[in-house]
Amino acid sequence: MVRHFSHPHPLCPFEVEEEQGLTCSGCELNLSGSAYKCNTRSSTCDFYLHKSCFELQRKIQHASHPQHPLILLSSPPSRWGFFFCNACDGSGSSFTYHCKACDFDLHVHCSSLPDNVTRHDHQHPLGLVFSFPKVEDEEEDKYCGVCKTGFKEEFWAYRCKE
Template identity: 55%
Template sequence: MKQFSHFSHRHLLNFTEVEEEDEIICSGCELNLSGSAAYSCTKSNCSFTIHTSCFELPQRIRHRSHPKHPLILLSSPPYSDGEFTCDACGESGVAFTYHCSTCSFDLHVGCASLPESEDCDDHEHSLTLFYSFPKEEQDSIFICDVCHCPVAKNCWIYYCKVCNYGTHLDCVTAQECPDEE
């Protein structure tokens, strides 16, 4: 069986299929691996496993939300507490982050690859990804038009300027409110 190396892990990895009933969390994006192709550590006492898509992530990207500097893929947060807060969704992470060391800017790998526009079941127009609140919304509390929960001021949103309709990043495709802190 062919074995693979990855910058984020010191042991060799095997390509594997994760069964639906397996409850394994990706060591890269922190999402469930059920029913996915993945790479797993060859050491029996090591639980490192990542999606094939996380295995193939570029180690350096340019992102429209942070145009001044490139973002570097780190296998773990560079902070002393071992966590980062995503500048897109406001949620914490302990695994892969796209990071700018100059600005202490961090993105979950999933947030770094969000589409520039999305269709929402509850709205007739396509919604555009905004990296900050639209000017007309910056002085008020913005309420998600899907879950009706407030959207944190520093978080990205999907928004329709025509209708003043906006959603949390998660709510554009899901019909529930993301965890609020």
């Protein structure tokens, strides 16, 4: 049994099959593979963590927010019980990498996005950008080249620099 800062009870390792339909209490994504679960005998405690969420660093320096380190919190600091991610604008109600000074939050999965990705349908690598530069004479709308969904300039995206 092991302890984690985010939970008052001991945790034990276990293997999860995706069809069990469990959700990670840290990142709020579907759980599968190596994980940890609450080892208390209480039937009301349904706490689960991906092994990777269990191993998250408590403090990181992220390129999107170079001014201050980001601290891993087990729950959002707001009184409403949720946060909006500064990377994707999605909400979260569990783990967040947070900067108190700037009221800046990242989902844990957004904090670990790769700097570059390659796609079979595009000849150049795509680089992660934290915002798009505003160009006055640029008339091109900002739409995803795959799903054609529009996105806001202040959120992250992968972009071809070529």
